[in-house]
Amino acid sequence: MNNIIVLPMVLPLLLGALLVFFQQKIVFQRMATIALFLVNTGISILILQLIQKEGIISLDFGGWAAPFGISFVADSFSMLLVLTANIISIVCLLYAMGSIGPKRERLYFYPFTMMMIAGVNGSFLTGDIFNLFVTFEVMLLASYALITLGATKKQLKASMMYIAINVVSSSLFLIAIAFLYGMVGTLNMADISQKITETGQTPLLTVISLLFLMVFSIKSGLMLYQWLPHSYSAPPTAIAALFGALLTKVGIYALFRTFTLLFYHEQQITHTVIGIMAVLTLAGGCIGAIAYTDIRQIVAYNLIIAVGFILIALAVMNIPAFEGAIYYLIHDMLMKALLFILAGTIVYLTKTAKLDEMSGLIRNYPLLGWMFFIVVLSLTGIPPLSGFIGKVLIGEGAIASGSYVLLGVGFFSSLIVLYSLLRIFMSCFWGETIISTEEKRPFRKSFLFPGAILVGCTFLLGFGAEAIAPHVQHAAQTLMDPNMYIEAVLEK
């Protein structure tokens, strides 16, 4: 029965390979991808319930027992993220169908998306650090293809930097793995954790952990985010939404995994550094979000603020903070996808990304305006929307550990989020309507439907937080107590 946990990665991989042969059959590709992600969502929910019943599930490939073979491990944390990733894929694909255009659809948009999601799900599920590198590469290679898809000049320019920085950080990742393997002689994460506990986290291991921190910081946009706003504002909206919602979150997941499972012994060093980086990320993100007048840049900087905010939880390291981080991570994935979609729609409708060149959209597109307003509230953390519970719990965790600076900066950033997004809202939707009926771009229902699903999700997650509470609690306990993870993998 535990074979089921490989499906969220394998199904998209197989279908992606298959769809390459149906290049011209766009309708078939659309149906197949949506059907697959629906199935995948179902499977993820099933696995989550299985974990509640039987504890963490692990699977050793080829029957090679845990430290020797490659294993997949599904705990509540990874499965919640897999579930969210699949829901977001459905939404972004629905939006892509209405907006991305037949040219890009024929350029293997769907197969590449499938490959990328396979990489994302694989990164969440793998229990082997080298396998994590491989799944990262699967995800990144597909994302290289997606970011250049259609090959407009702007995309080509942005992708150069994106690819260069990711190739270099992948090399650093390999260097870190090489050193770690040289020190502990194993690649299975549970086994590494056990070995580190036995020998103690020596200064050398702490240095290696900082190397890992740097690698994942580049991937997740923690402090080393300078590549991010530029590259994420170039590709078409649906692709940017996928990137914004999923790719940085995989980096955050990897940070949580390595610094709760492997390197949790020297918290005065590693977790203090993470805390400082989180504060700098929040500060940089806030400055960027206020400074720019390009709507896509503002949205990208909002993404960075969220990264800093979630990493506060890792810096303070206690159960309420972890619960908050998981709630907030799920919320942020959903809402950032929606924010990117809405911002992209606004740019499409007004033909400009400059704030001061647009106004009065609410008269033409009232529903769009209201949806944007709900996102603003949700991202700021107004109850009963989904951002609230995550923010409260992270704040509770920060108070419990006495990190008042982190608490203050974190909550101050919420105000900046509110300000920067309200600025978009006011200058886009309020004021005089300047788009005349003749030059109005055609507005399709298919722009709003995917967004409506996500708005539904934020209400559901806000009101129904109790429903996923057992999973979130289990996930937070696993993060806090690495032995639960180790026992599930090594002692079956």
Place this chain on the structure above:
Amino acid sequence: METIMIIVAGVLVTVATYLLLSKNMIQVILGTAVLTHAVHLLLMTMGGFKGEDVPIIGEGAAEFADPIPQALILTSIVISFAVTAFFLVLAYQMYQKTGIEDLDRLRGFRHE
């Protein structure tokens, strides 16, 4: 042997860093390729060089090199091959479309 290999890897990293910091696009791509090679050498060195026997248990292998780093390197070579190929094609595409080969001209959007 380990010492020599580490020094070689270090030299390769230096070369790669120099190439990565240059402005020419092709040099940057070559820099990433050299960097991955340096990492592969490092991976191999981390496994240690301990003898020539085949690493099969029960075949009387007394001293054998660790096979895992070799498996890792093989995987990584395939990945870096794909990435470098893609990167080169991208650079060519960009040169064709925009005529840019100098990375300085890639920076930012206008009006900012």
